[in-house]
Amino acid sequence: MSKKxxxxxxxxxxxxxxxxxxxxxxKDWKQTKSQEKNFLASVAPAxxxxxxxxxxxxKTELDKSGGSWAISGEKKFGIDKIxxxxxxxxxxxxxxxxxxxxxxxxDKKSSFGTDDQGLKVEISQAGTVFNFVVGKSTPDYxxxxxxxxxxxxxxxxxxxxxxxxxxxxxRDLTIFSFLKERSEKIRFQYPNRQFTVEKVNNKWTGGKxxxxxxxxxxxDAMLSVxxxxxxxxxPMQTFxxxxxxxxxxxVQVAGAGFDNTIMIGDCTKDNLCYAKSAASDNIYLISxxxxxxxxxxxxxxx
Numbered sequence: 001m002s003k004k005x006x007x008x009x010x011x012x013x014x015x016x017x018x019x020x021x022x023x024x025x026x027k028d029w030k031q032t033k034s035q036e037k038n039f040l041a042s043v044a045p046a047x048x049x050x051x052x053x054x055x056x057x058x059k060t061e062l063d064k065s066g067g068s069w070a071i072s073g074e075k076k077f078g079i080d081k082i083x084x085x086x087x088x089x090x091x092x093x094x095x096x097x098x099x100x101x102x103x104x105x106x107d108k109k110s111s112f113g114t115d116d117q118g119l120k121v122e123i124s125q126a127g128t129v130f131n132f133v134v135g136k137s138t139p140d141y142x143x144x145x146x147x148x149x150x151x152x153x154x155x156x157x158x159x160x161x162x163x164x165x166x167x168x169x170x171r172d173l174t175i176f177s178f179l180k181e182r183s184e185k186i187r188f189q190y191p192n193r194q195f196t197v198e199k200v201n202n203k204w205t206g207g208k209x210x211x212x213x214x215x216x217x218x219x220d221a222m223l224s225v226x227x228x229x230x231x232x233x234x235p236m237q238t239f240x241x242x243x244x245x246x247x248x249x250x251v252q253v254a255g256a257g258f259d260n261t262i263m264i265g266d267c268t269k270d271n272l273c274y275a276k277s278a279a280s281d282n283i284y285l286i287s288x289x290x291x292x293x294x295x296x297x298x299x300x301x302x
Contacts, residue, residue, distance in 0.1 A: 036099045036155065039148060040123075040130055043095040045088065047125040053165055054120035060170055062087070076237065076282055077171040090164045091123075099155040102145060106152030112136055114147035114154045119166050134161045173231040175284050176262055176277040180223040182255040188298055189250035197301065212302060222297035226251060229262070229294065231284035233272060242266060242274035242283060249295060252278075264291055 050072070051062045061072035062079070069084045071077070102112065109115040113135030123130040135145035137160065144161040147154045185198045196207040197214045204219045206212035239245075243266025252261040261278035264286070268274075271288040 036101050038095060038097065038099045038157075040095045040132065042128070043091065043123060043130060044125060045091045048091060048123060049126070050124045051087075052122040052124075054122075055166060055168075062170065071170055074171065077234065079170055080167075080172045083167055083170055086164050090159055090161065093159060094157070094161075097157055097159065099157050101153055102156050103154045104152055109135075109147060109152075109154055112145040112147075112154045114145055118147075119162070120149070121165055134165055137162050169234070171234055173234070173284065175229065175231055175275055175286070176260045176279070178227065178253050178255065178258050178260050180220070180227050182257070183223060183253050184255040186219075186223075186254075187250075187252040188301075189247060189252075191247060194250075195302070206302065214301060218297070218300050222294070222301060223253070225290070225294050225297050226253065226262070229275075229286060229290055231275070232287050233285040235274070235283060235285050237281075237283055239283065244274055244276060244283070249291070249298075251294075251298070264294075267291065 048064055050064065053060045053062070063070050063072050069079045069087065071079050103109070110117070114133045115135075116133075119134035121132055121134060131149055133147050133149055135147065135154065137144055138156060142160065143156055143158045145154055145156055146161065183199070185196065187196045188194060195209065197204050197219060198207050199205075204214035204216050206214045244263050246265060247263060248266065249264040250261060252259070254260075263276050263278060265274035265276075267288050268285070272285040273288050273291045275284050275286045275291075276282060
């Protein structure tokens, strides 16, 4: 081998070695060196006992027992199941995801919403308390800025903590539920009239007091409105003044394994209407547009 070829071979080997070091060990070292430590890394979902969320001075305490969440002090309403599921998923990730420092200047916390105006969260688990402040969402809304109250740094994490932790309502807004495909009998009652429809031989027929042919398509459309009916707000739990005793609209749906009734009362000046299930004393407010949509679908049946 000529001296020239030998030198070229040595240079080639050196370049290959440098490329390997740059893309391998050196790259890993640089990434490790620049990676921030997630101060929530010790959060263990299985050990969490409670979470306190302070939203603009309004505190909500969520207690966990036997793997289930409950709203502290709330005796009438359970927690929203979707909200509870999203909370569990977030807690399983919040300590495992990498975090990135976006600012080390405490004076800039206000621009990220991680100062005293942010959403204050306290997680308690096995005698350890984790405190942090949830700020604004990142520009792509896929992540969130957050920080520790007593430290200047603001971090970014790939979790939408605002929608998960910053809920305006944690209580379950479900008035009643049923499986429309299993529905077999429906009773409609107004202050001065009532009628029923019943499925016989897989066909819907209008019954008492007048027999009429019922359109399966129209029945299905009415049941769809009813099935998707949910409260938009929970009012003061006072029966007086709701109009529920007038029975403006009552719909009873029965079928295989269920028999549920919804009662709709008066509407407020804010275009909300009182509603409740016959199986519970809980009072809800539904939108007047939903109430009117249901009323129209019922009227279309005959």
